[in-house]
Amino acid sequence: MLSIAFAISLFGGAPSLTDTVNTLKAKGLGELGAYRLLEELSGGIGPRIAGSENAARAVDWGEATMKKLGFQNVRRIPCMVPHWVRGKVEKLEVGGIPLSCCALGNSLGTPAGGIAAPVIEVHSLKEAEALGARAKGKIIFFNRPFDSSLVSTFNAYGTVGDQRFQGPSVAAKLGAAAALVRSMTGDNDDVSHTGTTGFGSGAKVPCVALGLQSADRLSHILKGAPETEVRLTLDCETLPDVQSADVVGEIVGTERPNEVIVMGGHLDSWDKGRGAHDDGAGVVQALDALRVIHDLGWKPKRTIRVVLWMNEEISGTGSAAYLAYAKKAPERQLAAMESDSGGFAPRAFGTSLTGRRAARLNRWLPAFQTLEVDHFTPGGESGADVEGLAELKTALFGLEVESQRYFDYHHSDKDTIDKVNPRELQLGSLNMALLAWLISENGI
Numbered sequence: 001m002l003s004i005a006f007a008i009s010l011f012g013g014a015p016s017l018t019d020t021v022n023t024l025k026a027k028g029l030g031e032l033g034a035y036r037l038l039e040e041l042s043g044g045i046g047p048r049i050a051g052s053e054n055a056a057r058a059v060d061w062g063e064a065t066m067k068k069l070g071f072q073n074v075r076r077i078p079c080m081v082p083h084w085v086r087g088k089v090e091k092l093e094v095g096g097i098p099l100s101c102c103a104l105g106n107s108l109g110t111p112a113g114g115i116a117a118p119v120i121e122v123h124s125l126k127e128a129e130a131l132g133a134r135a136k137g138k139i140i141f142f143n144r145p146f147d148s149s150l151v152s153t154f155n156a157y158g159t160v161g162d163q164r165f166q167g168p169s170v171a172a173k174l175g176a177a178a179a180l181v182r183s184m185t186g187d188n189d190d191v192s193h194t195g196t197t198g199f200g201s202g203a204k205v206p207c208v209a210l211g212l213q214s215a216d217r218l219s220h221i222l223k224g225a226p227e228t229e230v231r232l233t234l235d236c237e238t239l240p241d242v243q244s245a246d247v248v249g250e251i252v253g254t255e256r257p258n259e260v261i262v263m264g265g266h267l268d269s270w271d272k273g274r275g276a277h278d279d280g281a282g283v284v285q286a287l288d289a290l291r292v293i294h295d296l297g298w299k300p301k302r303t304i305r306v307v308l309w310m311n312e313e314i315s316g317t318g319s320a321a322y323l324a325y326a327k328k329a330p331e332r333q334l335a336a337m338e339s340d341s342g343g344f345a346p347r348a349f350g351t352s353l354t355g356r357r358a359a360r361l362n363r364w365l366p367a368f369q370t371l372e373v374d375h376f377t378p379g380g381e382s383g384a385d386v387e388g389l390a391e392l393k394t395a396l397f398g399l400e401v402e403s404q405r406y407f408d409y410h411h412s413d414k415d416t417i418d419k420v421n422p423r424e425l426q427l428g429s430l431n432m433a434l435l436a437w438l439i440s441e442n443g444i
């Protein structure tokens with residue numbers, strides 16, 4: 001049964017919250033437009049690592065799609081992006097037996113014949129640093145697993161992130177020859193999961209992620225024979241930076257056009273798989289959220305804008321470009337939301353709001369609950385592309401989703417469109433549409 005509060009109109013003469021959400025649901029779930037767009041982006045264009053030809057195609061597609069959908073002020077915000085290329089050779093062998101691996105983004109290549117060196121296994125950056133001079137010329141193997149006792153896999157991911165992002169840099173500083181990192185996944189197959197590693201302006205080494213079975217096999221060998229030698233061969237390389245862009249389009253507000261509600265995802269992906277969940281899902285959810293509002297003929301009081309950010313995965317230059325634009329533009333970034341946790345069934349919105357401002361969101365909860373968003377998480381995560389807007393006092397939101405499968409696919413050959421459920425994807429999009437619409441009509 002519906003509560004009385006739910007049935008009461010929040011808009012005076014405007015449609016009730018119940019009518020609003022029912023209209024959105026009927027249109028969105030009837031048409032499943034987000035999945036059709038995902039077929040074009042992830043199915044058609046495919047993997048689109050920053051700097052690649054496919055990333056340039058994705059920018060063209062984003063711009064053409066926004067125009068086709070009837071958005072206003074469709075434009076690009078230019079940004080420079082790195083151009084790291086995986087190459088064709090990725091080989092890791094122990095005693096002539098191949099192990100499953102893939103290079104991490106920013107990795108150096110090896111000489112053509114590869115590098116052969118003894119391996120030392122560690123489980124933390126501290127343990128690696130404690131090796132001191134012993135690490136020189138060796139290959140450091142970071143093998144701390146996901147904490148399987150954590151229910152949210154995003155939390156588990158967070159507890160191993162330092163190994164991939166900082167491990168190779170720590171190894172390089174110690175004079176190691178290379179670094180191996182256990183893939184950041186809980187899925188116990190042998191597929192390797194890439195991701196960026198950060199060297200800053202410091203020394204670099206060749207570095208790869210290992211599939212979990214390969215990581216376990218190597219660990220087992222090292223227990224019997226410490227410092228067993230492996231051979232690593234990679235031909236990845238870093239080319240000069242290239243020009244790319246964020247893509248922006250909007251529906252201009254009828255009453256307060258200079259107050260802007262931003263929603264989006266990142267247009268780039270990794271070069272493994274086809275960037276379906278990460279982050280084709282967020283891109284098409286935002287596009288279809290605004291399409292639904294547009295096609296219903298709703299005229300928002302405030303401007304609702306879709307931003308498709310470039311280069312989230314490697315160095316975030318797209319979000320920096322949007323922030324620089326936002327600082328100068330004669331407008332207020334009232335709210336910004338990102339979907340970058342995969343196109344799974346929605347569960348909640350993380351929000352930067354806390355205290356009374358966060359509590360006020362709960363008056364809208366009954367409507368969100370009919371779309372499977374159960375709560376707002378005050379002080380929760382938003383998204384890598386929007387969190388910089390905190391500087392402008394923007395209210396930030398991140399779509400939280402059912403998390404059990406995301407890291408099975410994340411940054412790997414398995415991130416393909418067949419892993420995305422059209423209705424789950426659309427429900428996320430509808431929650432974004434509803435939140436954007438309610439903020440446009442009521443403020444925040």
Ligand SMILES: [Zn+2]
Pocket residue numbers: 266278279312340
């Ligand atoms: Zn992502």
